[in-house]
Each structure stands twice: as C-alpha cells, then as structure tokens.
Amino acid sequence: MVDSYDLDESLQTIMEWGKYEAAAYRVLVRYGPLEASEVVVRADIPQGRVYDILNNLHSQDAVVKQGVQPTNWDAQNPRKLIEPNQRRFEDMAVEAIEALEPAYDLNLESESHPAWVTTGVAAASVKARELFEQAQERIWILERTFWLSSRDKDLLQSKAEEGIDVRIVGWSGRQALQNVAEEIPSAKFREADKVDTSFYVGDEGTVLINLNQGDTGMLFHDAGTAKIFTEHFASIYESANKVHA
Template identity: 25%
Template structure:
C-alpha cells in the first residue's frame, strides 16, 4: 500500500520541494489546518511551514483563509494533479524553447566517443541519427530483438524521403521483416553479423552508420527472461572522428563493392 513517504517522493519528482510536498500531504489528510497543526502533521519545522504553504498557495495547490490564526486547505487530489501536470508540461515546453535557442558548435561533435548504458536510450540515439539522415543509412543487425517496430518505421520513413537504406542481418527472418517493412531497401543476409565469441555474457547486437559520418556500435547482455533486451552502445559523430573514419573505411568499401550488394 502506498505510504506518505512515497507520496512525498513522487510529488518532489513533479517539482515540489520536500517541505512543500510534506505540507501538501499533511493538508490532504485533514479538512483544514493551521501552520502549527501542519508542522505537527508533517514534521516540517513551523518556521518553514509558512514559506512552504505560501509557495503552494502561489502554485494554486492550497487555499488560505484569512482568519486568526490562518487556516489552510489543500485543493482536491484531481485538481492538484491537473495543476501539477500543466505546470510540468509548461516547464518542459519552456526548456525545449530555451534549449532550441542555443547555438551549438559543430566542433563538439568530433570530440570523444559516447557511451549509452540503456536499451531504450540506444534506440533513441539511433532514431535521432535517422531523423537527420540525408543520403544513406547502413545497418548491420546481429540480434533480431533489437529490430523494433520503431526502428523499422524510421527506416521506412527515411526510405520514403529518398534515402538509400542498406541492411545486413544474420538471419533470413530478420531479412524478411526488413524487406516487408522497407520495400525499397537493399537487404541481405551476411555472416558478418555472426559473433562466435562473447565477453562474459556480452555479444554484438548492431552497427548503424548514417551518411558515413555518424556511427553506433551496440552489444546485448544475455537475459534470463525471453523478450527482455539489455543493450549498451558507444557512438560517435563527425567525419574526422577516429571511430567514424575506421568504420567508414571498412563498411564504406563493403557497401560500394559490387559483389556484396551489386
């Protein structure tokens, strides 16, 4: 059963301070309360209660009765959650606008290889690559589990824009899935996807190269439950980055060879 501490923790994740969250939770337990009563119910020092409930009032989460002493009342749960949702979404929108207005130096993309330790984040990084693709996408798939609907849709969308989509896979099943979702793609089964050795429980999962200037290399971990994917990756961006240069040299020659895809 949910506890008051869980409620406090979740409210702080939505943007309240700990004292604000504790005061709101305390007020949610009673019809009305004075600052002294809130301090007792919430374990917030009375000297800090006044500031906390004042901020809650400005957020529209607490009503104040101008009596002596003052009485405070929390608005309903549904109204509070809706108000917090609107404030959260407004903050996200403002952050998006502010970050979009920043100028980024192109020099930064050529420095360092970046590590990703979560499968969802690996997929998100690949989607960002595919959103920016202009001419060519090369994908080498060793693991069918990483060929998600989201990736297939992104490849299809890029293909529809006239981008050359080239996919090599380790199995005919994966080849058929790609060919069905992206009819204009160049798809082939290859031994290059085979990984005969593992490091503990790690094995190669995929390589993505976009416009021969952005690359990502992934690896998956053996999982006890079928369908569960645990993936990590490294990625780099920039035509002069060492990792990009190396993979472009190897994969570019392969892509251009007539006996491979011709």
C-alpha cells in the first residue's frame, strides 16, 4: 500500500499541486467531509493557510463545500479528477517520442550509437551520477521531482566548489526545492512556474533525460541533441526566479 508521503508526492506531480493541497485532498478522500479545523489537524496544514488551500482546491473542482457555519469540505471522485491529467502525461510521452525518434533514426547507421535507455531508479541514478562525475565545465539540471540522493547532492556541491558551472532549475510548486538549495549552496538555483520534464546537460554533447520520477533515463552523447536541450534550459533559466539558500 502506498504511504501518505509517496501518495502526496504523486498528487503533486500529477495535479501540479503544492504539498498542502495534496495533503488536504488526501485526507478528505480518506475521512470524508471535514471542517477546515479538522483538515488542519489531519493534513498538518498551518491554521493560517487552510482556507487558501481549500479554496484553491475548490476552484479546481477538486473539492466541494457542504453547508454553512460550519462548512464541511469533501473530495471529488479521485478517478474523475486524476484521469484527465493521466492522459495529459501520456500525451507528453507521445510528443517526446515523436520529437526524439527522428534524431535516433538518423544515427542508426553510425558505428557507435549515441543513445542509451536505462530502466529502474538505480540505473537512471547511476547514469546521472556518471554525468556529474565526468563534467569538467558544466552541469545544468532541469528537475521536476528532486529524487537526487544525498550522495548526488554532495557531488554537485563539490563540483560547484571546483568552479564548474552548476545550475539547477526546479518547479516552484515543489517545497523540496528550497531544501535542495540549502544542501548545495554553491550551485546557482532558480525556480520556474512550469517544469514538464527533467533532464541534465553535461559536457561535450551529453544529455540525460529523466522520465517517470527517475525510473527511466535516456542518455545521449550527441552534439545536435545536446544543443536542443541546452537552448531549452537556457531559455527557462533566463526567465526563472532566483532561489536563495
């Protein structure tokens, strides 16, 4: 059975919610109609934030109000709420394949194919760490979920201290972004309002695309592919807001 933390993380990713919206919705599904004060206790939400959180969920048709003085809040059907976003993620996966496949096909006849696919969190994290370790000039990270381990964060901090250009852009909806910024204080952190995927750009045309919250990685050693992602990262980084550790 999925624990509360993992479920909240999934809701944040799928619904693009903050941690309090995810927790509030989860407890309303679990316990049924509740007053705001009960949501505060069960979801561990600050008292001063609860009405903003519930009203935000209400504006997205994720919860409904029942009665007045007191008002009860109840969750909408999870399947009807989540399935449209599930289809959106599936559409994003199809679009990514369609965008990347031509580059893959162009290199099929080369003696050494420039792309590898890794499956499983362990394999994907190993490839990411290899990219970090081998970098001598830059490590540019666009990250939606921040599944990086303590070892990865220590490595990034060490690289940044060596003078390597370590830049990280995260999704502003993730509370974990501030925590990571504090753990890698020498890196340049920014937050963006919208981050649809995760990828890492290293030296000499190396790019690792991270899919499914670290479960699958697509690694490219190809200058043309790297240029596309480098330009995309630079555009997002330029418009993102600074995060101060």
